[in-house]
Amino acid sequence: MGKKFIISVDLGGTNLRVALLDLRYRIVLKHSFDTRRLLNKNRLIKIIIEAVNNILESQNLNKRNILGVGLGLPGSIDYEKGAVHSLTNIPGWKGVRLGSLLKKKLGIPVFMDNDANLMCLAEYRLGAAGGSRYAVCLTLGTGVGAGVISGGRLYRGANNAAGEVGHIPLNESGRRCNCGGRGCLETYVGNSRILAEARRVFGRRISLEQVSGLARRGNAKALGFWSGVGRHLGIALTGVVNLLNPDVIVIGGGVANAGKALLDEVKKVIRSRAMTVQARHVKVYKARLGSDAGLIGAAVMVRDGARG
Amino acid sequence: MGKKFIISVDLGGTNLRVALLDLRYRIVLKHSFDTRRLLNKNRLIKIIIEAVNNILESQNLNKRNILGVGLGLPGSIDYEKGAVHSLTNIPGWKGVRLGSLLKKKLGIPVFMDNDANLMCLAEYRLGAAGGSRYAVCLTLGTGVGAGVISGGRLYRGANNAAGEVGHIPLNESGRRCNCGGRGCLETYVGNSRILAEARRVFGRRISLEQVSGLARRGNAKALGFWSGVGRHLGIALTGVVNLLNPDVIVIGGGVANAGKALLDEVKKVIRSRAMTVQARHVKVYKARLGSDAGLIGAAVMVRDGARG
Numbered sequence: 001m002g003k004k005f006i007i008s009v010d011l012g013g014t015n016l017r018v019a020l021l022d023l024r025y026r027i028v029l030k031h032s033f034d035t036r037r038l039l040n041k042n043r044l045i046k047i048i049i050e051a052v053n054n055i056l057e058s059q060n061l062n063k064r065n066i067l068g069v070g071l072g073l074p075g076s077i078d079y080e081k082g083a084v085h086s087l088t089n090i091p092g093w094k095g096v097r098l099g100s101l102l103k104k105k106l107g108i109p110v111f112m113d114n115d116a117n118l119m120c121l122a123e124y125r126l127g128a129a130g131g132s133r134y135a136v137c138l139t140l141g142t143g144v145g146a147g148v149i150s151g152g153r154l155y156r157g158a159n160n161a162a163g164e165v166g167h168i169p170l171n172e173s174g175r176r177c178n179c180g181g182r183g184c185l186e187t188y189v190g191n192s193r194i195l196a197e198a199r200r201v202f203g204r205r206i207s208l209e210q211v212s213g214l215a216r217r218g219n220a221k222a223l224g225f226w227s228g229v230g231r232h233l234g235i236a237l238t239g240v241v242n243l244l245n246p247d248v249i250v251i252g253g254g255v256a257n258a259g260k261a262l263l264d265e266v267k268k269v270i271r272s273r274a275m276t277v278q279a280r281h282v283k284v285y286k287a288r289l290g291s292d293a294g295l296i297g298a299a300v301m302v303r304d305g306a307r308g
Numbered sequence: 309m310g311k312k313f314i315i316s317v318d319l320g321g322t323n324l325r326v327a328l329l330d331l332r333y334r335i336v337l338k339h340s341f342d343t344r345r346l347l348n349k350n351r352l353i354k355i356i357i358e359a360v361n362n363i364l365e366s367q368n369l370n371k372r373n374i375l376g377v378g379l380g381l382p383g384s385i386d387y388e389k390g391a392v393h394s395l396t397n398i399p400g401w402k403g404v405r406l407g408s409l410l411k412k413k414l415g416i417p418v419f420m421d422n423d424a425n426l427m428c429l430a431e432y433r434l435g436a437a438g439g440s441r442y443a444v445c446l447t448l449g450t451g452v453g454a455g456v457i458s459g460g461r462l463y464r465g466a467n468n469a470a471g472e473v474g475h476i477p478l479n480e481s482g483r484r485c486n487c488g489g490r491g492c493l494e495t496y497v498g499n500s501r502i503l504a505e506a507r508r509v510f511g512r513r514i515s516l517e518q519v520s521g522l523a524r525r526g527n528a529k530a531l532g533f534w535s536g537v538g539r540h541l542g543i544a545l546t547g548v549v550n551l552l553n554p555d556v557i558v559i560g561g562g563v564a565n566a567g568k569a570l571l572d573e574v575k576k577v578i579r580s581r582a583m584t585v586q587a588r589h590v591k592v593y594k595a596r597l598g599s600d601a602g603l604i605g606a607a608v609m610v611r612d613g614a615r616g
Contacts, residue, residue, distance in 0.1 A: 076585055133466060150458060158442045158555045160553075164551055167547070168547035170480055172478055180583065181583070235477055238489060242475040245468075273488065274488075274489065275488065276393075278472075281467050
């Protein structure tokens with residue numbers, strides 16, 4: 001038999017990461033591939049298969065050592081069917097049953113879900129949401145990804161498409177969103193919008209890392225900027241808190257590094273606007289697992305799925 | 309042994325209803341009490357006990373014939389603890405363990421939840437949401453009550469306070485809401501607000517029943533009025549659809565009787581604003597069980613609870 005491992009695959013906007021993890025979710029090794037050239041379905045499948053086989057060879061493992069392969073994809077994924085509803089910014093994937101395609105070629109069980117759900121699963125099992133029963137986890141980046149834990153499991157919804165906190169409308173007549181909606185949270189706190197806002201506030205091109213650096217050094221403009229972002233986020237989360245009554249909200253992704261100014265404002269808004277019972281109970285934490293959360297969550301999914 | 313029954317108690321804004329139901333949730337008899345005089349805790353407990361004993365006597369039943377007593381209360385209720393977080397418009401109930409107080413005095417198992425959850429449970433088991441796995445049910449009245457069904461059970465949240473669709477913010481700078489928040493859905497579609505809006509539109513005092521009557525006869529102003537209400541509701545539900553990915557949304561309560569104009573607009577807004585996968589899947593139905601939904605749902609709760 002030999003020792004068991006899990007292989008996790010995390011498809012991001014610019015790269016594909018493939019990792020080998022042990023059953024305690026420790027990353028044994030990790031490879032990264034540039035994906036700007038492989039957005040096509042067949043190339044992606046090919047590179048995943050090559051990467052998996054490479055890992056097996058280099059570690060002197062065979063398929064029986066691998067409990068399963070877990071895929072995290074950016075977009076709307078049907079976990080149960082192992083199929084893609086759609087991938088964000090990557091056309092041509094609608095309805096593709098990537099799970100069974102890969103399983104057939106690899107001869108290893110394959111599980112897949114969207115990256116935000118997997119980040120949430122990881123933070124719930126090993127990170128900031130540990131010990132809770134009801135959790136909401138957000139990843140702030142180009143888009144706003146999110147996952148919901150209910151009674152200890154991912155809340156998936158009728159088409160496994162639930163959890164889109166980023167697409168809750170914040171204002172009835174807000175801007176058009178990429179999702180087709182209007183005034184979604186993502187149109188207020190997605191990276192491109194807040195970068196433009198930062199440029200306006202500081203009167204020059206400035207990166208979000210720079211604004212975060214300024215905030216850490218106490219710069220008033222930068223602090224005000226982040227609390228403005230936190231205000232939008234806090235108002236959207238007020239609705240989530242009233243609706244879902246979570247134990248904990250976890251905020252991760254690049255923007256979460258803005259630190260205290262952002263998180264403090266989120267907490268303040270929830271405390272002042274959400275309903276008493278829900279507001280008093282909920283904790284707001286920064287994510288703990290960083291950029292490996294997706295890989296770890298994919299491994300958790302495989303282990304849970306392989307258990308049945 | 310003898311035949312088994314359930315007693316349901318439904319506390320509303322102006323009256324308390326107590327009913328005897330059989331195990332197929334048919335109402336055998338029903339009594340109504342004016343509650344404007346009995347808002348005080350001890351009086352309410354006393355009248356419930358008297359009503360239960362009266363039913364037992366009049367039907368020649370004893371306690372062993374009663375599977376349990378199910379209470380539906382207007383407010384935030386902790387189902388698991390059998391305790392009141394707070395009652396809407398009725399002060400002095402915070403933390404009261406009404407469940408164990410009644411159980412001790414009655415010698416019968418007692419279960420309790422908020423009225424909107426029970427309406428949702430009833431519509432899910434016997435009404436418009438039958439056959440779904442994920443459902444959201446709304447009751448439009450003075451307030452906006454709601455319940456969420458997830459994987460066939462009520463989604464309750466960390467403090468059993470989840471489901472507050474009526475308190476999702478629709479606009480960041482909206483009006484103050486009774487809940488302490490701002491711009492909540494309830495501030496747009498609660499009865500008092502839409503009554504005031506109707507008065508403005510028609511230039512005279514007019515009841516919502518009258519506006520509904522006009523709409524049914526094709527009056528353009530009335531149709532426009534209800535589609536305006538439906539628009540607010542549809543935008544809030546867009547967020548709910550994106551977040552929860554339900555199979556079905558059920559809309560009940562007085563305002564739901566506005567009929568097609570309201571429901572059509574809700575559907576149209578969800579179709580045009582919600583995310584593709586979720587929007588295509590969700591059905592929007594009118595509630596089927598009418599004003600007895602709360603009594604029926606209380607009986608379902610007792611039967612489920614008594615099963616363990």
